[in-house]
Amino acid sequence: MQKLHLPAKAPSEGARRLAQWIMALPGGLSEAATALDISDSYVQRMVEGDMVPGLKTGSDLHRLIGMTARQFRVPARGGWFDRVSLAVAA
DSSP states (O other), X not given: OOOOOOOSSOSOHHHHHHHHHHHHSTTHHHHHHHHHTSOHHHHHHHHHTSOOOOXXXXXXXXXXXXXXXXXXXXXXXXXXXXXXXXXXXX
């Protein structure tokens, strides 16, 4: 299992929410990558702010945790560990 690396400051609200979801998963980064059908490195790059989700990944994030791709373009509303409510699909 690969570890999630967090930059000093959350680059966006989307990255912050994505990281919170990953931290809540028992399998962490690898489980998130599998759920999104993308590589671990792609997920890590979204958390770091280097990438934003494409259409398919954005749709999957919306379905799984209620996120929108727009959240990757707005400043973070808190730190990495300031809790957010995630709408996790059953």
